[in-house]
Amino acid sequence: MDRGSVFSGGSFRATLYGTLVFILTLAVVGVLANHYIKTQLRAEIRMQVEATIADLQSIHDIDGPDALMAAVANISPLYARAHLVVALRDAAGNTLSGLVDAGPGFEGWTTRQLALPGQSDFAGLYYLTSVPVGDFELIVGQNIGIIDSMEATTLRVLLAVGAVMTLVFITIGYRMGRAMQVKLEKMADTLETVAAGDTDARLPVSAENDQIDRVSRTMNLHLSRLSDLMVSTKSSAAAIAHDLKRPLARSYLQLERAIAKAEAGADPLDDLEETRHELSRLSDIFETILRIARIEAGQAEGVMQRVDLAEMAADLGETFEVVAEESGQSLSLWIDRGQDLSVRGDAGMLSQMIVNLLQNAVSHCPKGTQITLGVGRVNRRVCLEVADNGPGIPDTERENALLHFFRADASRSSDGTGLGLALVKTIADRHGVELRLADNGPGLRVTACFPAPE
């Protein structure tokens, strides 16, 4: 797999943008938090320092300046351990008590670097204030090195978190991109396989049900339809070749025999007529194939108009009554006259559909068969039915009967083109008609139901 295409993939880029936004947010939040914490800590220190000053002030006010001096001298080593500084200076700035030299005089709050000889722990940055107490200057402060170190720690933590998260994000992004890339590549491979002729190849669909899976599922559906089409095209092409070859081969042989007869001075007329018959058959097959193709391609549409199916069925029924009787069969007509049985369609096509169904029944049934042609309404839909009590079509083969060149007798000895029902199906499809073949127990029942009116 090409790593470059993972990095340029959509999902990796989305993660990268996400990471950038995260780092930016982290930085802004860090700065704001740091500022807030620092301000809070300083306020805390001020409160502590001011409390200490108030205590010392009250010692001075109650017990006098000497007591204050002693108190400062006593507490300053203790305070030092708590990173606090306490010092007492006179007006000239000389340190009288306490452990530190706070440097030049100042007023209010300031920040100074202080050091204490021999006590390295004490050294550091102090936040301190000086207030006059009696004749003294009292200096109290707190080491704020802790704030700085905290700032540094916060920064380190933020940096570490940022780095780790970036790494995690990029890894996730890469893996997601890779997964997607793998799926896309599999998709491309499958499509290539299909294009190369393996129509059974299907796109993998994972349980994740992501967009690619959903697209894959839709594409698989299309692939199935495509392969069905290709299979039926292949099989009908083979069937066409087979069915055209027979009359061709026969006419070729008959023609040769006619020539031989003519050369021998005999009468070749019978053979020539047979040849013509075979060629006629060939022409009929071509005609039907072309008609199916034209109807399927939607080129054969005449005018879609209201067709009274009852009238058409009655007319054709009357004609085929005679045909059935001549074949020793009987045809009965059943029309639900109480209803409007008109449909929208091409009269020529519909007439051909009914003729093919009736002729199919007559051709494939023995003497004595009863055929019925019925038209009526079933749940608002106009339905036409041709049923017989002949041999029918076995359950397993009934579905194939609508395919091109199907014949119930595998020997293909009967004289039909094997296209009659295929043409019926084509015409039915064109009219949105639901065509059903069922067992008539015994026999075959073909039902064609037109779409219900809007």
Added chain:
Amino acid sequence: MKILLAEDDPKVAEFVTSGLEENGHSVDHVSDGRDALSYCMYNDCDVAVLDRMMPGMEGLSVVKALRAAGKSVPVLMLTALGDVDSRVEGLEGGADDYLTKPFHFSELLARIVSLTRRKTETADVPELKVHDLTLDLLSRTARRQGQVIELQSKEFALLEILMRNAGRVVTRTMLLERVWNFNFEPNTTVVETHISRLRSKIDKPFEVPLIHTIRNMGYTMHGPR
């Protein structure tokens, strides 16, 4: 009869020409649509047989131009296989009949003859007569030797066409088209069975048969000769 044949396939043209000439007709052959049009504009002929697909000008356009110019020469249009539906187009465009390739020569001949006749018979006759059989088109009754013969509607239509073309061949396809309005090959014995019915009604009970089968061509009606 003088016939114009406009057909660009030289082999088909040769067959048709020689066939028609053998049957006593004179044929002028052109292989271009424009030639066909100018021929019909300046020459008289009894029938024009036009191929639908021709170089120069389509057969359908030729018919339309002829009709627009007021020429009423009967036109038989030839069309490629599978083009059943352009039949309607052709007939609406002014053609008088339509034949799908490949065709049997006998079919073409029968249709040409039938076309020339159709022009003269357009006059509404109330009654058709062949030998001792009469067909009253108003009361829709058939009588032979004074006996009324009961006919089904399809049988009546069949008999009418046969009688209108008495003495000429009517092919099976012509009957399918004109009696049943089937513009497709139904692969049925509809015509044969109906002819047989008709025969049993109008011929069998009488001595002289009127309906005759012409092998590999069709049917014809005539009295004793």
